[in-house]
Amino acid sequence: MDEMRLWLEKHYEQKTLRIRNGQLDRKQFQDAFNLKGGTYLVRYERIKALFDEFDERILAENYRPAQLDNDLHRLIDLLRTDPELNRNQLTVNRTRLAKRLRIPLHVLKEGAFDQEIRLHDERIHHRAEKSLVDPLIAGRVFLFSDLPSKWSRFFLEALGSQFKKAFGHVTERDLLKSKYLSLRWSRLPGQFGG
Missing domain, CATH: 1.10.10 (Arc Repressor Mutant, subunit A)
Structure with a gap:
């Protein structure tokens, strides 16, 4: 037991003791002492008590490796x-x-x-x-910022703002998506060399 406590203390002080879900990493300990499976915590109450002590210490001292x-x-x-x-x-x-x-x-x-x-x-x-360019409507972001770079910021802001103004009240996501896609694929100034 003394060897186990010394090992835990050493790794704790060196900040090399791993934690998982806010507790001492059982696997790291198992590997160090060649323990198999997790039953050693049930079979050996003194090891379990040692783990409980270090788990409490980890929490109380906000330990992080x-x-x-x-x-x-x-x-x-x-x-x-x-x-x-x-x-x-x-x-x-x-x-x-x-x-x-x-x-x-x-x-x-x-x-x-x-x-x-x-x-x-x-x-x-x-x-x-x-965002004026990429409006958030009904929990979804409608991207216009990824459109061709030849469109000015002013144009993208106007496009995004008008889309939000026109469809901001719509809650049906499929309808919003179809309007968005039809707008993105329509022939707007500068698109397709026009």
């Missing part, structure tokens, strides 16, 4: 570069984000990672509500 802090800073930096969004254009694509950061997807759904992504999603939603 150094690698997690590093990954969190990388996430924040990546969020500043406008990462790829989901099809709804209102939320960050976490799967792609995890791949770019080279960290497991489940990490992005926990604690500070989840909080940072949710804050970023809120900023995206706020921007979408205010």
Whole structure:
């Protein structure tokens, strides 16, 4: 038991003790002491008590491994570069984000990672509500900003604003989508060399 406590203390102080779902990572411990399966927590009450003690300490001291802090800073930096969004254009694509950061997807759904992504999603939603070019109607963003670059910002703002003015009251998504697609594919000035 003393060896296990010393191992936990050492890794805790060095900030190399991994956590998962706010608790001590059982697998890291298992691997270090060549334990098989999770039954050792039931069979050995002293190990379970040790885990409970460290779980409480992790929570009380808001412990985070150094690698997690590093990954969190990388996430924040990546969020500043406008990462790829989901099809709804209102939320960050976490799967792609995890791949770019080279960290497991489940990490992005926990604690500070989840909080940072949710804050970023809120900023995206706020921007979408205010956008003149890409209006938010009935919970969906209608993109006009990705139209050919020969159209001026002024034209795109007028197009987006008028679309919102004309269809902002419509709640039927299929109708909105058909109006949007017919507008995008109509022959507007500058489209198809005209």
